[in-house]
Amino acid sequence: MKLxxxxxxxxxxxxxxxxxxxxxxxxxxxxxxxxxxHKPEFTAINPKSKVPxxxxxxxxxLTEFQTIAFWLARANPSAGLIPxxxxxQARVLEMLDYICGTIHPQGFTRQFRPVNFARDEADQPxxxxxxxxxxxxxxxxxADSWKGDEWLLPTGYSVADAALFFIDQWCGRSGIxxxxxxxxxxxxxxxxPAVQRAISREAA
Numbered sequence: 653m654k655l656x657x658x659x660x661x662x663x664x665x666x667x668x669x670x671x672x673x674x675x676x677x678x679x680x681x682x683x684x685x686x687x688x689x690h691k692p693e694f695t696a697i698n699p700k701s702k703v704p705x706x707x708x709x710x711x712x713x714l715t716e717f718q719t720i721a722f723w724l725a726r727a728n729p730s731a732g733l734i735p736x737x738x739x740x741q742a743r744v745l746e747m748l749d750y751i752c753g754t755i756h757p758q759g760f761t762r763q764f765r766p767v768n769f770a771r772d773e774a775d776q777p778x779x780x781x782x783x784x785x786x787x788x789x790x791x792x793x794x795a796d797s798w799k800g801d802e803w804l805l806p807t808g809y810s811v812a813d814a815a816l817f818f819i820d821q822w823c824g825r826s827g828i829x830x831x832x833x834x835x836x837x838x839x840x841x842x843x844x845p846a847v848q849r850a851i852s853r854e855a856a
Contacts, residue, residue: 653675653677653706653708654679655667655670655680655705655706656703656707657704657854658684659681661684661704663704663717664851664854666720667679667854668817668841668844668847669720669733673733674731675728681854682694684703698713704717706723717752718748722811733811733814740805743805744810747805747812747816748811748812751816751819755787755794758790759787760787762786763784769783784828791830791834792831795830795834802837802840813837813841817838817841820834820835823838
């Protein structure tokens with residue numbers, strides 16, 4: 653397998669999952685900032701111009717964080733990254749969708765890429781402030797609805813925690829002080845060897 657990722661992007665969560673499952677994989681670095689994700693050599697692989705992108709051993713390509721996370725967890729059941737039962741899987745997917753489909757784009761993309769949302773350059777500070785306010789709102793809601801103890805869900809550590817980790821990291825980048833549960837989650841994640849390996853590999 654090969655993970656195409658960009659340092660500091662949400663693809664860090666998939667990198668963590670790959671380290672957790674323990675199967676051989678390669679990485680390929682691209683940048684979401686210099687336009688390389690829009691160049692033909694990348695769009696030929698993923699015309700959506702997005703990371704994460706996963707090239708599987710048979711050459712087929714998977715895109716979208718939730719899909720890649722679900723496939724990796726189901727394809728590697730011994731890693732214990734998703735429950736076996738339907739209800740447990742639904743709850744993991746519910747968390748993945750909220751983190752990747754709401755908190756990420758509405759809360760943080762507005763802050764990091766205001767040009768995508770602003771009417772003009774003068775409107776960008778309003779968009780950034782709106783994104784920060786939404787991120788704080790969504791994180792408070794997540795903390796209030798937390799069902800697990802150390803991890804997001806009562807069924808234990810899962811791919812949803814790997815997804816939340818990239819949000820954990822982004823809080824510092826955007827100057828947000830997250831709820832205590834989320835701060836503790838980040839600390840627990842940073843103590844995991846798989847997380848340490850992913851961070852080290854991306855920093856190399």
